[in-house]
Amino acid sequence: MASNLEIQNVSKYYKKFRAVHNANVSVEQGEFFTILGPSGSGKTTLLKLIAGFEEVSSGAIMLSNENISAKKPYERNIGMVFQNYALFPHMTVAENIAYPLKRRKVKKQEAKQKVEEVLKIVHLEQYANHFPAQMSGGQQQRVALARAIVFRPPLLLLDEPLSALDKNLRQHMQIEIKNIQESLGITTISVTHDQEEALTMSDRICVMNNGGIEQIDTPENLYKYPKNRFVAEFIGEINLLKGIMVNEDSENASIQLSNGHVVTIQTRGKSHDTKSVLVALRPENIQLADYGKTLKNTIQAKVMSVIYVGEALIVIVKTKKGEELKIKIPSLLSHAITVGEELKFGWNPQDATILKDETKNNES
Numbered sequence: 124m125a126s127n128l129e130i131q132n133v134s135k136y137y138k139k140f141r142a143v144h145n146a147n148v149s150v151e152q153g154e155f156f157t158i159l160g161p162s163g164s165g166k167t168t169l170l171k172l173i174a175g176f177e178e179v180s181s182g183a184i185m186l187s188n189e190n191i192s193a194k195k196p197y198e199r200n201i202g203m204v205f206q207n208y209a210l211f212p213h214m215t216v217a218e219n220i221a222y223p224l225k226r227r228k229v230k231k232q233e234a235k236q237k238v239e240e241v242l243k244i245v246h247l248e249q250y251a252n253h254f255p256a257q258m259s260g261g262q263q264q265r266v267a268l269a270r271a272i273v274f275r276p277p278l279l280l281l282d283e284p285l286s287a288l289d290k291n292l293r294q295h296m297q298i299e300i301k302n303i304q305e306s307l308g309i310t311t312i313s314v315t316h317d318q319e320e321a322l323t324m325s326d327r328i329c330v331m332n333n334g335g336i337e338q339i340d341t342p343e344n345l346y347k348y349p350k351n352r353f354v355a356e357f358i359g360e361i362n363l364l365k366g367i368m369v370n371e372d373s374e375n376a377s378i379q380l381s382n383g384h385v386v387t388i389q390t391r392g393k394s395h396d397t398k399s400v401l402v403a404l405r406p407e408n409i410q411l412a413d414y415g416k417t418l419k420n421t422i423q424a425k426v427m428s429v430i431y432v433g434e435a436l437i438v439i440v441k442t443k444k445g446e447e448l449k450i451k452i453p454s455l456l457s458h459a460i461t462v463g464e465e466l467k468f469g470w471n472p473q474d475a476t477i478l479k480d481e482t483k484n485n486e487s
């Protein structure tokens with residue numbers, strides 16, 4: 124499928140401060156693409172550059188193969204939903220939604236029909252004559268979405284669209300917006316710092332940090348195969364064990380952990396140019412050994428605490444070398460685990476990822 128939006132080598136400076144650094148992003152037609160990152164990482168700046176509220180310092184933004192970098196926001200014809208809805212309080216719902224059509228000089232009758240159509244899409248047929256102040260946060264957000272899509276823009280931008288809503292409503296709206304986006308096939312770029320929202324809604328996620336792009340991938344790949352420590356720690360929970368690379372080929376690596384044990388980890392064809400590495404393990408990928416399973420890699424550790432969370436037990440353990448691990452064990456499988464006991468835990472070569480150890484004195 125042809126790319127709908129291409130960000131080519133884009134950088135943005137505010138005086139000497141570099142807010143976005145050499146960004147290269149290619150968003151496909153119909154894709155739900157999320158820019159995720161901590162506060163100050165450059166997400167909003169990147170979105171503003173796409174919308175045209177800020178000018179790129181260098182590089183180009185291409186929409187449907189046309190360079191739009193120098194165009195004014197209204198010339199870009201992009202739909203946008205803001206965090207605070209930005210509805211006109213003195214206009215009814217129907218008037219709010221009709222506003223972009225009026226600006227585009229769409230005839231009254233045609234505009235009326237389009238507004239009715241889009242009100243149905245967002246399930247607000249009954250609210251055409253209400254004013255924004257008479258509606259709930261979720262309803263106002265749907266009006267904002269309707270106004271952004273009524274003129275069928277080639278691209279929809281969402282700026283933290285759900286952050287003002289409470290948790291239940293936010294989860295409901297995530298599914299609803301995703302359904303609407305999918306049924307219309309509209310290319311969408313969303314900005315959020317909420318990783319759960321990003322994982323739920325996106326086809327692909329771009330993780331930003333310090334103005335740079337750390338990784339662009341599907342939610343599953345980001346979680347399973349983070350490229351570096353930042354992504355591993357930013358998405359979900361992770362255990363990191365320091366180790367030294369002993370030997371590696373295109374399938375497996377042998378890594379010596381700090382307790383002297385040598386473990387085997389799949390390399391997935393990737394070679395690691397440094398000796399100091401981190402073995403990254405999600406809490407649910409570590410299992411209790413001695414349960415009739417043969418686990419390739421094992422580690423002995425002392426149970427420090429056990430927390431029951433319904434479907435699982437969260438067990439915090441400590442190795443002899445003082446490394447703490449968080450382990451998630453399905454509660455159905457787990458017999459009584461007592462604080463203070465020494466247990467053997469393990470994982471299989473395919474359940475861990477090797478990361479470069481970027482800490483300064485990593486040779487110790």
Ligand code: ATP
Pocket residue numbers: 137140141142160161162163164165166167168169316
């Ligand atoms: P948040 O989640 O807090 O909104 P963000 O990832 O969206 O953060 P940006 O708003 O893009 O981050 O800001 C990135 C960096 O650029 C920040 O350090 C910010 O202080 C700086 N910045 C943003 N806008 C300006 C501006 N107009 N002038 C100077 N610096 C700015």
